[in-house]
Amino acid sequence: MMNGAHDLADPVVLDPTGLDDLIAALRRRGFRVLGPRIADETISPAPVDGIDDLPAGWTDVQEPGSYRLERRTDDALFGYAVGPQSWKRELFPARLKLWSATRDANGEVAVEETPTEAQPTAFVGVRPCEVEAITIQDRIFLSGTFTDRDYGERRSAAFIVAVDCGDPASTCFCSSLGTGPATGGGFDLALTELLAHGHRFLVRIGSAAGQEILSDVETRPAVEQDFTDAADVLDRADAELRGRFDPSGVRNGLVRNSESPHWDDVASRCLGCANCTLVCPTCFCMSVEDRSSLAGDEATRTRVWDTCFSVGHSYIHGGSIRPSGRSRYRQWLTHKFATWQDQFGTSGCVGCGRCITWCPVGIDIREEVAAVMGRKEEHHADD
Amino acid sequence: MSESTKRAKEPRRPRLAVWKFSSCDGCQLSLLDCEDELLDVTGAVEIAYFLEASSATVKGPYDLVLVEGSVSTPHDAERIQEIRRSARYLVTIGACATTGGIQSLRNWADVSEFTRFVYAKPEYISTLRTNAGIADHVTVDFELHGCPINKHQLLEVVSAFLAGRRPSIPHYSVCIECKRNGVPCLMVSDGVPCLGPVTQAGCGALCPLYTRGCFGCFGPKEQSNTSAVAAEWKRLGVEDPRLLRAFRGITGNAREFRRESALHE
Numbered sequence: 153m154m155n156g157a158h159d160l161a162d163p164v165v166l167d168p169t170g171l172d173d174l175i176a177a178l179r180r181r182g183f184r185v186l187g188p189r190i191a192d193e194t195i196s197p198a199p200v201d202g203i204d205d206l207p208a209g210w211t212d213v214q215e216p217g218s219y220r221l222e223r224r225t226d227d228a229l230f231g232y233a234v235g236p237q238s239w240k241r242e243l244f245p246a247r248l249k250l251w252s253a254t255r256d257a258n259g260e261v262a263v264e265e266t267p268t269e270a271q272p273t274a275f276v277g278v279r280p281c282e283v284e285a286i287t288i289q290d291r292i293f294l295s296g297t298f299t300d301r302d303y304g305e306r307r308s309a310a311f312i313v314a315v316d317c318g319d320p321a322s323t324c325f326c327s328s329l330g331t332g333p334a335t336g337g338g339f340d341l342a343l344t345e346l347l348a349h350g351h352r353f354l355v356r357i358g359s360a361a362g363q364e365i366l367s368d369v370e371t372r373p374a375v376e377q378d379f380t381d382a383a384d385v386l387d388r389a390d391a392e393l394r395g396r397f398d399p400s401g402v403r404n405g406l407v408r409n410s411e412s413p414h415w416d417d418v419a420s421r422c423l424g425c426a427n428c429t430l431v432c433p434t435c436f437c438m439s440v441e442d443r444s445s446l447a448g449d450e451a452t453r454t455r456v457w458d459t460c461f462s463v464g465h466s467y468i469h470g471g472s473i474r475p476s477g478r479s480r481y482r483q484w485l486t487h488k489f490a491t492w493q494d495q496f497g498t499s500g501c502v503g504c505g506r507c508i509t510w511c512p513v514g515i516d517i518r519e520e521v522a523a524v525m526g527r528k529e530e531h532h533a534d535d
Numbered sequence: 536m537s538e539s540t541k542r543a544k545e546p547r548r549p550r551l552a553v554w555k556f557s558s559c560d561g562c563q564l565s566l567l568d569c570e571d572e573l574l575d576v577t578g579a580v581e582i583a584y585f586l587e588a589s590s591a592t593v594k595g596p597y598d599l600v601l602v603e604g605s606v607s608t609p610h611d612a613e614r615i616q617e618i619r620r621s622a623r624y625l626v627t628i629g630a631c632a633t634t635g636g637i638q639s640l641r642n643w644a645d646v647s648e649f650t651r652f653v654y655a656k657p658e659y660i661s662t663l664r665t666n667a668g669i670a671d672h673v674t675v676d677f678e679l680h681g682c683p684i685n686k687h688q689l690l691e692v693v694s695a696f697l698a699g700r701r702p703s704i705p706h707y708s709v710c711i712e713c714k715r716n717g718v719p720c721l722m723v724s725d726g727v728p729c730l731g732p733v734t735q736a737g738c739g740a741l742c743p744l745y746t747r748g749c750f751g752c753f754g755p756k757e758q759s760n761t762s763a764v765a766a767e768w769k770r771l772g773v774e775d776p777r778l779l780r781a782f783r784g785i786t787g788n789a790r791e792f793r794r795e796s797a798l799h800e
Contacts, residue, residue, distance in 0.1 A: 192746075193724045196717075217767070219724050236719035246715035423760050425732035426707065430714035443691065444698045446572065446579040457715055462707040463757045477758060512710075512722040512732055513767045 164371035165378050166343075166353045168229065172203040174313075174341075177368035178274040183311055186242065187276035188230065193221060196237040200276065203229060214321035214505065217514025230277055230345045233321035234504050238433035239275050239282055243306045244289065244457075250440065252452045270305035276313040278339070280332035281324075281502040283314050285433035287338050291496050292436050311361060314339040318385045320393050323505030325518060328397035331502045333389035341365070344382040354382045397503065397518045398527075399489075405525035406490040410482060414523045419477035421513055426459035428507035428515075429484065434500050437465060460484050489521060549598035549697065552584035554618050556604025556611050557638055557666065561683040562629035563587045563603050568686050576690075579697055595621030599696050602675075605631040605638060607666040619673040626692055627669045630682035630785050634754050635668045637682075639788035642666060667788065677702060682752040682785045685737050705736050706757040709749050712740035721748060728768045730781060733759040733791070754786035761795035775799040 166174065178185050179201070187200035190207050200206065212232040213220045224231050253263045278286070286307075293303035317326070317333035326332030335342040340362035344354040354374055357363050429435040439458035444451045458465050460483050466474040474480045492500030501517075508516045553563055567588060569576060576582075583593035600622035606612050619625060630636045641649060642665045650657035669675055679692055679702075688704055695702035705711070709731035713720065721727035721743055729748035731740065735756040742749050755761070765778055773781075782796035 192719050194719045196719070217723055218726075219719075236724070237717060241717065246717070420760075421763050423710075423732040423763050424708070424756075424758060425710040427710050427714065427720055427732075430711065441703050442700075443703065444694050444700070446575040446690065446694050446697060448579075448694075448698055457711070459707070459711065462705070462711070464705065464707065477760065510720055510723050512720055512729075513763055 163354055163356045163374040163378075164366065165374050166355055166369065166371055168203055168351055168353075170369050170371060171229070171343075171353060173369045174365065175200060175202050175274075175276065177365050178276075178311065180368070181272075181365070183272045183274040185274045185276060188232070188235070190221065194219060194237075195221070195232050195235040197235075197239065197242070197275065197277070206230075206277075207232065211319060212321060214323045214509040215514070216323065216508050216516045217511055219509050226347055227351065228318070228345060228347055230315045230343075231319050233317065233319060233324055234279055234282065234506060236431055236506065236510055238431065238504070238506065239278060239286060240289065240433050240435075242273060242275065243286065243303055243310065244293070244436060244438075245302075246457045248302060248455045250453045250455050252450065255449045268302045268305040270302075270309040272309045272311070273306075274311040274313060276315075278312050278314045279317055279504070280314060280335040281317075281326045281504040282433055283312065283335055283338045284331040284502045285504070286312070288434045288496065288498060288500065288502070289436060291498070292434075311365075312339045312341075312358075314342040314358075316342065316344040316382075316386060317389050318345055320389055321505060321509070323508040323516075324393060324503060325396035325505060326503040327390055327393040328395070328399055329499055329501060329503040333393060334386050344385055346378065346381045346385065348381050348384065349377060352378070354378050398522070399499065402499075402521060402525070403490045403493050406486045406521065409524045409526065410486065412524045412526070414520070415478045415482045417523070418515065418520050419481050421515055422477055422481050423513060424461050424477050424480065425512065426461040427510050427512060428517075429459040429461060430457055431506040431510045432488075433504060433506070434488075434502065435459070439465065460487070485517065485520060485524070488517075548579065548581040550583040550593065550596075551580040551599045551601070551693075552595065552597040552618075552622070553582075553587070553601045554584070554603070554614075555586070556602065556615070556632065556669070557607040558604030558629065558631040558636065560587060560603070562632070562681075563601075565628075565684050565686045565689055566601070569690060572690055576693065580693070596623065597621055598623045599693070600625045602627045602632050602669050603629055605635045605666050605668055606663070606672050607638060608662050610661070612663065612672060615669060615672050624676045624696060625669075625673070626677045626679060626696075627675050628679045628684050628689065630680065630752060630754065632669045633678045633680050633789075634786045635666050635671075635788035637785050637787075639666045640783065642788060643783070679704065680735055680753045680786075681737055685739070688737055707736055708732055708756045709734045709736050709738070709740050709743070709753070712736045712738070713743050716740055716744065718743050721746060722767065722771070726771050728771055728773050728781070730764065733761050733764045750784060751781070751792065752785050754789045755791040759791045761791050762798070765795060765799070 186197040188195045189198040195207050206229040209224050209227050211224045249266045251265045255261045293300040314335040339358040342356040346352050437458045441454045463472045466472045488500040650660045692702045722729050727748045730751040731749035734751045735753040737753045779796050779799040782792045
């Protein structure tokens, strides 16, 4: 729905109060609003009532295997990179009951499918890499012959407020993969937080729904200064991110090096704990757990997050087809960067760096990819 | 078909026996702790031998035998053989039965010295040189880990037995439960030494939920890379004596943890 003052394509400017009003407008329309909040010593999506809930003046300092919150010298509301929880949890829940069945006294079995409870939800503060990750998961769950109804309903009920990245972490490498630091498409609204010349947000409108919400919020048209400041923010981020990963030739490089001795090297350090795959915003491995009651008259099937790092994930009759740490690590990395391209037409990695930060032993996939391909990775965050 | 003929045609309920060896009784208690499901349990199986619940006992053989505790005396070693012979399907429950439990600490010490300190007449004490889990003595059909075991996992094992299917009990890491619960890694966010990456899931990642590192109560996960986690603990400033104690804890006699603890002696 279009209304009056703004054309869909024209960016506008909000001040922090305007952002507060935007959150209020979303809530009035029945959206559950999730935004960045400090919880468990991290910044993670959680329900927010307004900008007072956002992590004003906080940033995250990330290194392989380490994440710490620190105070900023300003009051930026989105002055951090990405936290441990991706939006995957909202669209592809960690546990989902698929159906239950009962058997009556006559042996008749009745199966009841669990209805989806997709509540309209606004995701505020989605990073460009995360928007891209959602687009990748859309392809996994919603294209092709078999689609995931639950994912589809949750996805349709989502309103995305993206926020460009002004302060990437050392583990980030989005620009090497073309997924950031500026938001491409796939959003309802995309914000760039501006701190120079007054705290405000440049807002790009990506959908009619985004346009409609803004009708409830006081905005002004963006002027030259706003665009210049936004370009500065993104240029600085871009300069910081430059050269952190070289994706050229990775597809064939990994596939050709499937017998590289380096797989043994990384397997000796890898815990096989699966943290990397579960924090990854595109990893979609799942399993189903079937339960039956003691009396044998009730059964349930629950879908749970699984991982290619568990021995059971590749279990087929007779045993696991990826029985070693080496074979499982190779499967993960090769799928993520190489065979994913054959399967879904894009890289499976968006460069958010979560698997690097949240690996308890700090294994850095950028280095592992380079080492497997036999090239020295020269681009490092703190080089 | 009348109700009475139907009942007569129903197969008899499988007989359940619960046996205790060297242990604290906590895992057996998990069965009584089922509360809401307890009536379903008694409806599904005949509780034939379970002293913690009833002094009335029925002689074997038994269809499903749950064994708690470790083998620590010559008498235990004989008794477990008899129990195995009376059991169609034998499940060990808890850290003591599956790994030897905390009492395995004596495997690294002088037992005769202990008995001299503890007992007025140590000559009456007859004990094996080492304490061990049940599978070191007899064939075990299924091992349910934990200190104590998780009651939902116990119900799953019993339900699976009754349905003739494989129990859905994972062997992967505690980390997977942490991530499903939405708990960020404590090692990464706060430098807390945690055994979660080398420990089998099953507890629901209880300790990390309360910002405590995992103690390894459920024993080693599948293909546990203990040396990599030990190296990381060292990086976090943990020294050998504490590493030794961490691996030589409740499940310290489990092969992978036993090997790792020896490296920090």
